[in-house]
Amino acid sequence: MASCADLDLLNVRLPLENESLLYRISVRDGKWARVQAQEATAVQPDFVSLERGALRKEIYDGSAAGQLDLEGKMLLPGFVDSHMHLDKSFSLTAVDNVSGTLEEAIRNYAAASPDFTKFEIKSRIMRSSLQALSFGTTHIRTHLDFNIRASREVALRTVEAALEAKQQLAPYMTLQLFPMVPFGLDDSGYEIVEEALQMGVDGIGGAPHLSPTPKEDIDRIFALAEKYDLPIDLHSDETDNPLMRTVEHTALRTKEYGYRGRVTVDHLCALASMTDQDAHQVIRRMADAGLKAVSLPAVNLYLQGRLDGYPVRRGVTRLREIWEAGIPIAVASDNIHDPFHPFGRGDLLQIALIGSYAAHMGRPADLRTLLRMITDVPASVLGLEGYGVKAGCDANFVIADAETPEELFTLLPERRWVYSRGKWLREPAAKAQWRDSSLAGWWEEASEAVSFRKRESVTE
Template identity: 30%
Template sequence: MSETRLPGVLVPAALAGFAASGGDLLAGDLVMRQGQVVGLAPATAEPSRIVMPRLADPHVHLDKCHTVGRIPHVGGDLMAAIAAQRQDRAGWTAQDIRARATRGLDELATAGCGAVRSHVDWGTVDDPAAVPLAWEVLGEVAEAYPLVLQRAALVSMPVMADAGHARRIAARVARDCGVLGCFVYDQPERAAGIANLFRLAQDFGLAVDVHVDEGLAPGLDGVERVADAALACGFNGPVLLGHACALMNRTGGDLARVIDKLARAGIAVAALPYTNLYLQGRADGTPDRRGLTRIHELRAGGVRVVLGADNVRDAFCPVGNHNPLATLALAAVAGHLDPPFGRWLGMISTEARLAMGLEAVTLAGAAVQGLICFEATTLADLLSAPPRAVPLGDLLERLAA
């Protein structure tokens, strides 16, 4: 049986998938047979690179990214960002969307992503249930990339609450193997909209992804409403909630009750540090509230928590990167995700894939094509200045030449 060895590698223990002794990073020679990893052998060279599965980003907006330079009024809260981006959207063309989405996908590929979910604002000016241009363009652009691109329909609550509109949208999303989602805040129609969301997701066999409670105002209850709806209908598809900032308003038994519901419903939560830190807690002067959701409490309560880049250089966040390692680094600072960093890597790899309804990939048994490597020797170095990801197959070909 053909065997290949890559000497002097470091493997994150949390992503290895095989038993081995060591700390955060396991050192050795990577052993591959028939193009698949079978384990680590004792090191025959000083470790010089980190090898891991391809990363995943479960929450981006490729339809909006890289528009900040042409939006005159960037800044303010969530509603100000929505208004500014809506104004820019009026001028979108297929060429414009394609150029920006391609740039975003190039960034994701360079960062080592193997799977990404992009939300797409649904509807047109004339028809709120019509397929948006960006949905079509992203479907075309994705064909040129060796990664999984999931498109998630981001539907406004009044439209999701309309049974006819919602069914039209769900049927099209199902046809395109997409994900059904909506924006839940404090809308009066949210009970009907959430009910329609889960009813249609059940009917069409769709995964669910909801922007929910993206704010710190008291009284936001979308997270609990979504959890209640999922439990009530026994929904068994993957559900991912993005933002959930208002969980910061809940403490003690109140918080524990909501977390228990999320855990029982199998609902995952995406923390989105770039956009939430930028938009939330705004007042006169320096903000004194973080916009993150309760990462530590959710994880302690058995809820899967993942990380996403969210908005990159648009009206919602004027800076950022389509790089999961950079997102994790920011989350580490903002959310006190202390070393050892290996315990958080699943939030941008194995756990993120599971939240997207995909199979988790560890090194054990992984195909060479599903692995990447970085010129780094500690996870602190990797997060502080993320180097370009090199596909492991490309490295092996280069070394064999």
């Protein structure tokens, strides 16, 4: 890897710090060296405008420190997408979903997955990761399909593809891999799960509300997590059924295992169907156990309420109430162009905006909360250390062409500059323009392999 591109940045807005100030900040060896408030807009003749082609070759390759004037643009730490399904992305051309329900998506995907090659799965992961990176996401936690019912080979193929992609992308971004433990396994099935846990994955996933015996499944997952000292991240109560409360059993076991802060629960759609009284009781138990939470507003708006006549439930969990109960809750992408969700582009600003619509969060304070739900809150879900724009922290960041959160949410600016792991990776351009030749090559290959054209067959 080329040497780090050192930077001095002037007239920077840091909306997660103090919005009324401008900052002067510098990067040395990929870390924030100085973060200092300025008195007022500063003029420094040595500094060149970020806007006017400032990322010159010598700045990019690190042979000269970049002295860049941001002219009041907003800088945020790299976005953290705490819940994706990178291995499934762009599979809609191969797997359809006529009813639009979660159940049909699961069924059809399970039937199709034995035919997917490792190359195809890896290409999907590469394409969707790079797309997210281009919008400013530098860390992703992805859940992995783990179809043991098809065969051991099918289940492990996805893990192998994901491990390869994770390693290849490591100089640019972080992927955390959580295989989803299927329900109702016998002991030989759990042996295959253990095999996967020993391959270098980052935690254990699952969706116990789909199981006829959710408590037993949750118990097995906790026992495995303890054995391998791994965190847990469960799809929880992703249903319109107000009686579904597997999250309460997860909360109970979290306390018993001393797993406070290491368990994340996702979706929580049932809370949106319950009475206030019931929901507040569940939320209190979640807070008491120290659970972390993730809402997937785009996908749940799409999938939930499918069997309702009007009025139709919208399914997105109680984002504001969970937040106000002191539970760290992030918003995340979930699925991209697959049978679970036909849209999405890996842009967390778009997801935060959809969260704002779904949870009626549009006041000035809400927009600032939503910004935290795609930055420092999911960073804590992933357990990241050294995250944020503070001296000594890793300088992974995105600059957006906006000066206030209001402008950011109103315009969702396409123009973003992404810097990660000591390098500029992306500057605004009409089409994907990677400054790194490896990234450009991988992007071309993955976009060729998985596209919006009808799928024929994908081979290397």
